[in-house]
Amino acid sequence: MVMEPKMAGAIMNADWVTDEDTPDPAPLPTIPGYRILVRPMRVQGKTKGSILLPDSFRDDMNYLTTVGRVVAVGDLAYADKDKFPAGPWCQTGDFVCYGKMNGQKIRYKGVNMILLYDDQVVMRLENPADIDPMFNIA
Numbered sequence: 001m002v003m004e005p006k007m008a009g010a011i012m013n014a015d016w017v018t019d020e021d022t023p024d025p026a027p028l029p030t031i032p033g034y035r036i037l038v039r040p041m042r043v044q045g046k047t048k049g050s051i052l053l054p055d056s057f058r059d060d061m062n063y064l065t066t067v068g069r070v071v072a073v074g075d076l077a078y079a080d081k082d083k084f085p086a087g088p089w090c091q092t093g094d095f096v097c098y099g100k101m102n103g104q105k106i107r108y109k110g111v112n113m114i115l116l117y118d119d120q121v122v123m124r125l126e127n128p129a130d131i132d133p134m135f136n137i138a
Contacts, residue, residue: 016105017042018112024071025109031074036121038068038096038103038114041128066100067128068114069093077118089118095125 017040024039031037070090078088090096098121103114 016040016112016114018110022111025111028072029108031072031077031115033074033076034079034118035074036070036077036090036096036116036118037072038098038116039071040066040068040112040114041095067095067097067125069095071113074118083119089121090124095128096121097123097125 020042028037070092073088073090073092078084098114098116102120103116106113106115
């Protein structure tokens with residue numbers, strides 16, 4: 001079994017989530033350069049059939065999947081034609097997966113966000129339920 005090193009006081013990306021009922025802040029900040037602003041999503045505490053999930057299950061899902069919704073894209077994101085010859089991987093409104101330790105955590109107008117570089121997005125999803133049916137996309 002691989003043990004993950006503990007980082008004193010560090011907040012994992014999967015725990016850096018604001019309640020889904022809180023609307024996105026407006027206006028959003030201007031994101032310069034090669035950055036993407038993502039709003040992380042939380043694993044639900046129960047199934048569609050209202051079965052409560054144990055904390056250990058949710059912790060495992062948070063470890064395995066880090067998903068968020070793109071809320072803003074920098075003016076130079078995906079502009080490097082050598083690195084991204086097929087064009088942008090994602091745009092505002094898309095659901096994306098990214099590394100659990102990637103990005104810079106920021107709180108903007110009371111909403112927790114992750115600021116990523118364009119090449120830190122590992123995949124785009126049509127629906128986060130495709131990777132984990134427990135994700136809340138409300």
